[in-house]
Every structure is written in structure tokens, then in C-alpha cells.
Amino acid sequence: MVILVNYDADDNLSVVEASEICLKCGVCCVVKGHSCHAQLDGQFDPKHTYVYDCLGMDSPSENPNIWLCVSCHKCEELCPYDVSPIRFIESMKAEAFENGRAHPVIFGEVANIVSTGFAFPLTTSSRRQRQQLGLEPLDESAAEDLMKIAEITGLSEKIAQYRGEER
Amino acid sequence: MRYSFFKGCFLPVRLPHIEKVSVNVLGELGVELKETQGFSCCPEPVGFLSTDRLTGMAIAARNISLAEEEGLDILTLCNGCTYSLRHVNHTLKADEEAREKVNEVLSATDHQFRGTVDVKHFASVLMDDIGLHHITGKVEKPLEGLTVAGHTGCHIVSPPEIMAFDDPFDPQVLDKMVSVLGSEPADFDLKTLCCGWTLTNYGDKSGSDKLLGAKLEAMHRAGSDCISVICPQCFYQFDMGQLLASRRLGLEFSVPVLFYLQLLGLAMGYSLEDIGLKRHRTKSSGFEEKILEVLG
Numbered sequence A: 001m002v003i004l005v006n007y008d009a010d011d012n013l014s015v016v017e018a019s020e021i022c023l024k025c026g027v028c029c030v031v032k033g034h035s036c037h038a039q040l041d042g043q044f045d046p047k048h049t050y051v052y053d054c055l056g057m058d059s060p061s062e063n064p065n066i067w068l069c070v071s072c073h074k075c076e077e078l079c080p081y082d083v084s085p086i087r088f089i090e091s092m093k094a095e096a097f098e099n100g101r102a103h104p105v106i107f108g109e110v111a112n113i114v115s116t117g118f119a120f121p122l123t124t125s126s127r128r129q130r131q132q133l134g135l136e137p138l139d140e141s142a143a144e145d146l147m148k149i150a151e152i153t154g155l156s157e158k159i160a161q162y163r164g165e166e167r
Numbered sequence B: 001m002r003y004s005f006f007k008g009c010f011l012p013v014r015l016p017h018i019e020k021v022s023v024n025v026l027g028e029l030g031v032e033l034k035e036t037q038g039f040s041c042c043p044e045p046v047g048f049l050s051t052d053r054l055t056g057m058a059i060a061a062r063n064i065s066l067a068e069e070e071g072l073d074i075l076t077l078c079n080g081c082t083y084s085l086r087h088v089n090h091t092l093k094a095d096e097e098a099r100e101k102v103n104e105v106l107s108a109t110d111h112q113f114r115g116t117v118d119v120k121h122f123a124s125v126l127m128d129d130i131g132l133h134h135i136t137g138k139v140e141k142p143l144e145g146l147t148v149a150g151h152t153g154c155h156i157v158s159p160p161e162i163m164a165f166d167d168p169f170d171p172q173v174l175d176k177m178v179s180v181l182g183s184e185p186a187d188f189d190l191k192t193l194c195c196g197w198t199l200t201n202y203g204d205k206s207g208s209d210k211l212l213g214a215k216l217e218a219m220h221r222a223g224s225d226c227i228s229v230i231c232p233q234c235f236y237q238f239d240m241g242q243l244l245a246s247r248r249l250g251l252e253f254s255v256p257v258l259f260y261l262q263l264l265g266l267a268m269g270y271s272l273e274d275i276g277l278k279r280h281r282t283k284s285s286g287f288e289e290k291i292l293e294v295l296g
């Protein structure tokens, strides 16, 4: 019997419960061209799909593969049993991030956004190109507000911790 | 037609020539883009919004509130920006508790989310606000004989209840946009497969090369002269990503990519120089000869 569990994205326990009804039918991962893109990473096959890998680990938030999820929602739309692997995986990403275990590229990106308003380093070459094309200079005025937001939500502290560990 | 112009961060930093041609083309179609001051990254949906949800929602809500203060709907040029902003707009309009929580965070700034504006991708604006018939009237040089593989991308279509753009498993809108220019939409396999951007960044490169190679081969087999996209990350993946992947995979063909507004610009009479083609990394002399012939 399939039990449907109502949950919201921030409620880890109920997201985990919802994942437990996965019947391992494979629909979310093996429909070529329509299903999960992370399935194509090279380490998965129809017997060991990306979604089984994410749902089936003992400590799923420590599984480095959670960072391969593109948040494309294909699994959610294909799953006949309303499991919604994307919500489970996003929830695990949030848990990993909370505990300082995010993919390093993601930590770098988040730190960039908070300190400059942009996800990428602002290079001299991009500033020059904009000037050559007659475009407005990059607008960096958001950074002050974003740092205030990150202070309140506790993100600044996590970034500082991460940078400390990196050193 | 006036919109608050949300450029995002990828396009202005890495692909400014596309920002330029987009502004020019949209302007000629009667779209006035207001340079709203103070926008930041949307924030990026895969790395940021899904991992630190509260901060991510507050940043998106702050962006939306800047457009609200100007009384304008937002126009974006990117699938990812549209995804983040529409998701947060949708959630905060519907969920009072979440709205209060986010506004409490925003109280440290001078902004509050009110839920009074809409967020639109430029392709929706072309389809719904300008209308394809109006675009037909602007086509001076129909791109007849050109076969174009339309890659819609993932984040603009899912989930359809929030994105309201196209069918995630059978996307048709971009093909209609390609047809209106006189060009032929390519009928290719693996049409809804992701461009592989995220796998390139956070995964195993050989996996993302395989994905990109399979997609490019399907496009090439279908006789595509070029690819057209509506997202800067997809653009980058098919341009720079293709260059790198094809070296590793030893591909013997290349399929150059154009942002849809560049293709539209060509049909409206822009030159290859006007659309900034020389800045693209994946070249094809065959494509350049053909397009010059088509443009006369």
C-alpha cells in the first residue's frame, strides 16, 4: 500500500518519511531524454539510479552526489507515487549547508553573492568589455543590504566559519 | 510596455554583448527597460535558493520589492533568474507566514515585499505581451533555409503551475518563436535533456561531456545549422562548454549557438557584427557562410 505523507519543504522529518515510500520503479531516472539529468553523471546505471543513491544512503546529507541535482523537477513530475525526490534532495542540501558541508563551489558562490551581489568574481576584463560596448557599469550597490540580510539569517557566521576552516 | 529590467549576474558579467543586443532588439519591439538600481543576483536557484532557503527568499524578495517600488513588472533574460524570482513571488504571495518571516528579515533594509508585481521571462513577453504577429511584422530578412535547434532549458518549464511557460516534456514555444523568423525548427532527439551546466560545475566532467556530446549529436543529426537558447547559462554551456567538451570527445562537427534575441536581431536586419558573433567561442565557417547567404 502506498502512504502519501504531506510535508513542507523545510520539514526534514516528513520529507524523509515521504522518501520512504519510493518503490524503486526507476521511472524518475531511466526514461532517456526525459528523466533525471544527474543520472547521466557516469556513476549511475538503471540498477543503481541517481535517485536511489540519494534516497538510500544512511546519512543522505553527507552524500556528495546531492550537489548534482539540477532542481529541474523532472523526477517530481514523473514519479507515480508522489515521492518528490527533489524535495528530499533540496532538504538534504539545506541540512548539509547548515552543518558546513556544502560543495566548495557553492560556498564560494554564496559568499560572492553576499559580498558583491554577483555570483561570480567581477573581473577587469568584464568591466572593460562593458565599457567598450557602451553599457552601464556593473551595479554593485546591493551588497550593503545583502550583508545585513546575511547577518540576520546567520549566513554571515556560516561563511566566516567556512573561510576559517578553509584557511 | 515598460518593465523593470532584471539583468541577473551571469549576462552582464560574462556575456555583455548579449545584454546589449537584447536591449536594442526589445527596444525596437516597443519594450522600454527601466534600469532599476540595486538589483543583486536573483539568487541562483540550484546552489543558493535550495540550500539556504530563508536568506535566498529574502534576497529574491528584496529584488522583487525594488520593482514594486517602481510599480513595474520585472522582465528577465534568464531561465534561472525567472525560476528563483517566480518561485519566491509565488510562495510569498500565497503564504502569509513565510511573507511575515521574510519581511522581518528585510526590515534591516529599506524594503518590504508586498506581492504587487509579476515576473516575466522575455520569451513570455514576446509571446503574450508583444505577440508573434507583431514580431512577424518586424522581420525584414526571413531566415529561410536555416534549421535551428531550439533548446528551451529546464528551469523555465518546471513546475508548470509556477512557471506557466511550456510543457516540460514536449516544449513547443521556442519552436514557434523560431518559425516566426522564417527559419525551420529542428526536430531532434533528447530535446528536453538539460544542457549539463550544473554537472559541469558540481559533478564529474566526463559525465557532463557525455551528456553534451549526446545532445549535440542529436542536434547535428537533425541537420541543425545552429542552436537557439533563451538562457545565458545554457548559452555558455553550448558555446564555451561545447568548445571544451568537443576537444575531449573528439567531435568532428560543431553546432554554433545564438541567444534567441540575437537570431531575432538578424531577422530584423542586424549584421553578424551587431549581434557580436565574433565573441562566440564555438565557430563554424559553414554556419557563417550560410547565414551570410540567407541574409543576402
Ligand code: SF4
Pocket (backbone or CB within 6 Å): A028, A035, A036, A037, A038, A039, A050, A051, A068, A069, A070, A071, A072, A073, A074, A075, A076, A085, A086, A089
Ligand atoms: S530535480 Fe534533481 S533529482 Fe529530480 S530529476 Fe532533476 S536533477 Fe534529478
Ligand code: SF4
Pocket (backbone or CB within 6 Å): A021, A022, A023, A024, A025, A026, A027, A028, A029, A051, A078, A079, A080, A081, A082, A083, A084, A085
Ligand atoms: S522516486 Fe518515484 S519514480 Fe523514482 S524510483 Fe521512487 S517511486 Fe519510482
